[in-house]
Amino acid sequence: MDKEHLKMLAGNPKFITGIYNYCDRWCERCPFTSRCMNFAIANEQFPDQESSDIYNEAFWRKLSETFQVTLDLLKEAAEREGIDLDSLDVEEVAEEERLNDELAKNHQCCRAAKVYAKMVDNWFDSASDLFGQKEDELNSKVQLDLPNADPAGIAASFEDAVQVIRWYQHQIYIKLMRAIRGRMREEPEILEEFPKDSDGSAKVALIGIDRSMAAWGEIRNHFLVREDVSLDMLGHLDRLRRTAEKVFPAARSFIRPGFDKIDLNS
Numbered sequence: 001m002d003k004e005h006l007k008m009l010a011g012n013p014k015f016i017t018g019i020y021n022y023c024d025r026w027c028e029r030c031p032f033t034s035r036c037m038n039f040a041i042a043n044e045q046f047p048d049q050e051s052s053d054i055y056n057e058a059f060w061r062k063l064s065e066t067f068q069v070t071l072d073l074l075k076e077a078a079e080r081e082g083i084d085l086d087s088l089d090v091e092e093v094a095e096e097e098r099l100n101d102e103l104a105k106n107h108q109c110c111r112a113a114k115v116y117a118k119m120v121d122n123w124f125d126s127a128s129d130l131f132g133q134k135e136d137e138l139n140s141k142v143q144l145d146l147p148n149a150d151p152a153g154i155a156a157s158f159e160d161a162v163q164v165i166r167w168y169q170h171q172i173y174i175k176l177m178r179a180i181r182g183r184m185r186e187e188p189e190i191l192e193e194f195p196k197d198s199d200g201s202a203k204v205a206l207i208g209i210d211r212s213m214a215a216w217g218e219i220r221n222h223f224l225v226r227e228d229v230s231l232d233m234l235g236h237l238d239r240l241r242r243t244a245e246k247v248f249p250a251a252r253s254f255i256r257p258g259f260d261k262i263d264l265n266s
């Protein structure tokens, strides 16, 4: 891919500008793949199994080419805006970033999200026997062919719930870190009337929490014997949800390009 092709893609009106900035990166489940420039580039660059294999040499070569094109575009934009990229004090910026990182990691939201990710691992480790039992139970139902039983449907909804939990398990932390760090950089007096990137990131984290809670509800229905543990998980997520909403009161109303509709009556 060359610079001109990238510019041409960026100017294509079918793509929703910036949609990929506030999505959950779950492209396989995204209803906007045909309107996302990121998805189009990834498909163009890595169209088949061989080239999309991250261990494949072709993958890294293409990634390196894309990096070079991106770097050229950055230099071009900096020149246009009169920014001297060499004048940045890299060490000072790195130290500032490190301090911000430490502060964000210690924020109550990020600490709780980190704990949640660990709780999920612990739960799946301790529930491995139950998964086997569930599979046996569903297989026997298939063999018995009982009326009104839908073992395939149950297995699918169970699998979906596990996928949802695993997808957001670490992403909630990552998005909250981005939100907290973004909040540190934003200057409230200047940006008060504009939508804030930190609210957008917090919204993605909140959506991940909501969906994870729904998925835990599903798991709870299947594993009533582990009700206490899944209730702990739900309780923890609910506290995290309420805390994040307090810290980012405007997050829920943040309009994500493509995903959220603008309310013309408000």
Ligand code: SF4
Pocket (backbone or CB within 6 Å): 019, 020, 023, 024, 025, 026, 027, 030, 031, 032, 033, 036, 037, 038, 039
């Ligand atoms: S907007 Fe959808 S297609 Fe694009 S990167 Fe995000 S999840 Fe993937």
